[in-house]
Amino acid sequence: MRLKIEFEPIGRRGEFPQGITLWESACNLGLALQTPCGGQGKCGRCIVKIAQGEVSPPTPADYRFLSAEQIAQGYRLACQAKPLSDCRVYIPPESLSIAQRLQLEGQEIPAKPEPAISTFNLTLTPPTLDDLRSDAERVIQSLKISHGVEASVDFAVLQELPERLRSQGWQLKAVVRQGEIIALLPPEAAPLGLAVDLGTTKIAAFLLDLESGRTLANRGLMNPQIPYGEDVISRITYAIQKPGAAAELQKVVVEAINRAAEEMCAEVNAHPSHIVEAVIVGNTAMHHLFLGLPVSQLGYAPYVPAVQGALEVKARELGLRMASGAVLYMPPLIAGYVGSDHVAALLAAGFDEIEGPALLLDIGTNTEICLAYRNGQPGKSPLTSLSCASGPAFEGAHITHGMRASPGAIESFSLEDDEVKFQTIGGLPPIGLCGSGILDVVAQLRKAGVIDSSGRMGSHRKLRKTDGQLCFVIAERGEGLPPIVFTQKDVREIQLAKGAIRAGIEVLLRERGLSPAELQEVVLAGAFGTYLRPESALEIGMLPKLPLERFRQVGNAAGAGAKAMLISTTMRAKAEKLTRQVEYIELAAVPDFAEIFAKAILL
């Protein structure tokens, strides 16, 4: 007898003989779970939930990694459970491999479609000696007579109008936005939208159908400004060092976005001229550089942006190749170091309404943290945000064998029974450690007592001394390659990074008179926030000790928020409203920050 197994939320299913594990059947369907111990029940990462059907009874491994309550709720280790009937199995995102999670992102419909544009199909009569109306008046009057809509014609649309009318045989789809015709499409074309999360390191771009709200394609690419400076500060420094440098930074990003848009359009048999609206979110420096706004004043206190409110700009003014009259909506910023990506993440996580107390963290070189607390003292803002300089350690920078999350990176690590286990992205031979792996290493070494609460390495059979400092050997590699190690200095780097984040949390909680235990929810957004294991973050004290179920990992929330704002004007209004509700705390103005930080770096 073959059993039907269906995996949610991915919606993949297949039939399998009895006796194989859920892990094996998932592998068979191309679903990569987190399995650093290789299915031996020794890492506890392959957790799934049985939503329907019957599986084999819990094993000792299940009891080791899961609470009785979790087991009662249907949680099991996938490498242990064998189906006994047809099953529906839910895979929590944190049990999926990074590559798998990246693949799954950006396919949901992020909001009810309420686009800023409307479309109207028109069939015109060509001009004659008895009907000498100009092309523009012809379109305007047809729109009014056929659809009761009054609109002017955008100037750039006007420039292409005569040619388009004649080449399309006087048939067209007019795209109207706020009383203006901003694009003329072939009658059968769908109006497209582009949402972009413009990160310092990575750019995530999404192509959507504005009327259905569906994501048609997506692209992840590196920010081409990286060669001009790895982080925000070095990029600002570059931008202001000589005339034309800022324009150069702007140009490379615009070109990268243009290329991504072109590729995505090609993928769905559309043309960039069908893109009639765009939403781009990013931190304040990326926002300013992209818009050609000066950044010098972001480089020194009090770090004021040129503008904070939402902007609407014709996409052509920035060199974006889209419909002639396409509009770029830039959501509002919060402060010099809290940008519209944070706003978008708050929106995607529901922080415009959440009662709280709840935290949202977007961990990166700068970590933005927001505390929502709507039932607090009267007269206080419902939202409080700050930014802390957590540095690039979790992106692999300044770590001896650190690397970005790409194939061959150790993405998870365990040290159970004194035995080192790890899993790499794509299952390739290990070449380094990415953020989630680094976090696991520090947590596991701390848990096993290899390092103490001050971060000092003690003794362990895997500890070696190289170049005068201790290091923990994670993986030996053959062929004369040096082993992959984690050094004492690497531990210090992580302490600084996690200390900055934890100190930021403490400042926020103190500001609103809360204790950590009062937090109802902690939302982890962004790439690293999604890939990290909350247990590890708790273990090293980066996050306050709370029951695991209070943590929510939401993936690229900034991208999801950008998509929601792209297809919905209601979501834009919500974003603008929530921005006005945010009180910003400048850490430079917190007098005892140094003391809080000193305490926060302890493991």
Place this chain on the structure above:
Amino acid sequence: MRLKIEFEPIGRRGEFPQGITLWESACNLGLALQTPCGGQGKCGRCIVKIAQGEVSPPTPADYRFLSAEQIAQGYRLACQAKPLSDCRVYIPPESLSIAQRLQLEGQEIPAKPEPAISTFNLTLTPPTLDDLRSDAERVIQSLKISHGVEASVDFAVLQELPERLRSQGWQLKAVVRQGEIIALLPPEAAPLGLAVDLGTTKIAAFLLDLESGRTLANRGLMNPQIPYGEDVISRITYAIQKPGAAAELQKVVVEAINRAAEEMCAEVNAHPSHIVEAVIVGNTAMHHLFLGLPVSQLGYAPYVPAVQGALEVKARELGLRMASGAVLYMPPLIAGYVGSDHVAALLAAGFDEIEGPALLLDIGTNTEICLAYRNGQPGKSPLTSLSCASGPAFEGAHITHGMRASPGAIESFSLEDDEVKFQTIGGLPPIGLCGSGILDVVAQLRKAGVIDSSGRMGSHRKLRKTDGQLCFVIAERGEGLPPIVFTQKDVREIQLAKGAIRAGIEVLLRERGLSPAELQEVVLAGAFGTYLRPESALEIGMLPKLPLERFRQVGNAAGAGAKAMLISTTMRAKAEKLTRQVEYIELAAVPDFAEIFAKAILL
């Protein structure tokens, strides 16, 4: 005893001994009158009006060229009249030399200033750690608190805002237009405006103070598109012959306007970034080429423009160097061959209200004619316009010794008592004939019977045969130079030109059931319309025979209308309204036009 003589409307005055003529005293003051006969009382061109004071009694020459009624009203020949007391003397524009008239143009205040912009001086407090508002929010809030004005910031203004705030010490003049800050000026700067009459041949540019309405400077220049084609059709042909050609035509004109603006600003110690609004009028082809609108459909029937209504475009979108957010207002067009210069001329001549029947003619390569008739048949449009292809003969083209109105051109000509008299621009030795001179020659030759009504040259002592055709010798020149002549073919060219204009007038009058005698006023606009002698135009039948006082020569009415629209939104509304009142007649659709034209070419 010395007498005080003051000349109006120029307002120049001086003291002179008794016994000299008004002509001599005008010369002495640098005022060039039309005096082709050299002050001999033989041409009748030096007419002035004594507004105050006493002069010598009329001479036989006065009685020859002036009616008893005119003499009673104070009209005299300036070369005959000698002041007997202090005098105030009015010089009609047609008695001034062309160069003098050009100089005088563009100094009046064309309308009550009601600009589209308002200005507000702001003094801001710089940001601190306790006041982290962005630069834009700081400006927006200050504007609201200090002046009660709500406005957003134009995107390009935003790009320069941080630098400007800091370099101007947080003091500025905000220029607000329709709820948007479009420029930041130094606190003491006046907001400037640019009005341009963009002709196929000539460009007239004016710099105005938008708040006082005063014209600060003006520039006349040749259209730099001339090398790409002398007339509209050859320019359209050039524009569509290869990719990039239209953009090239656009670029040279934009650059010419930028240069003119820069020069005018330098002249008044201002900077082009103080120009916050511009109005440009021109024929439909110039309008389209300037805006980068396609012109191919203007080249063939039914000659429909891409757009007809008024447009507002950010000046930067066209490459105009002005304030970052400066707006360009392009007044509406009437048809493929009746542009916004015609609209501006109608506005300047008061055709938005005039009862009529009245005609306005703007004579050029294409001559636009409008008939105003507000008391006519019910259901008819108050205004009817058409365009006729009168050709470039009156601009000197296709005429053997034709030339543009520049120094050395014969600008007026008389053949009294069989004696040839003429005057050149600047009083230089003659090198050719400009439009008004050409018209005079044909009129005088016809009057003297040298040519008959069919245009055929008969006999006269000054007629010669050269290259097989008859020609009239206007001026012998020494040093081996050939004489300046007017040939039989030249007469034919002028017949075609004047025939086209007269036929257009006839079509308009017939359309509204009017006879020529019912016309209350004939307004002659544009350069040639201003310089020509109405008597000559009547003599050759270019214009219907009407009492001379029904003709009004208004100079560059298109430029005056552009200036009026620049400084007054009321004038823009009037222009848009009058444009909607115009019924356009396409001559190509008039079935018996050929017959009307055949009759109209007779002299």
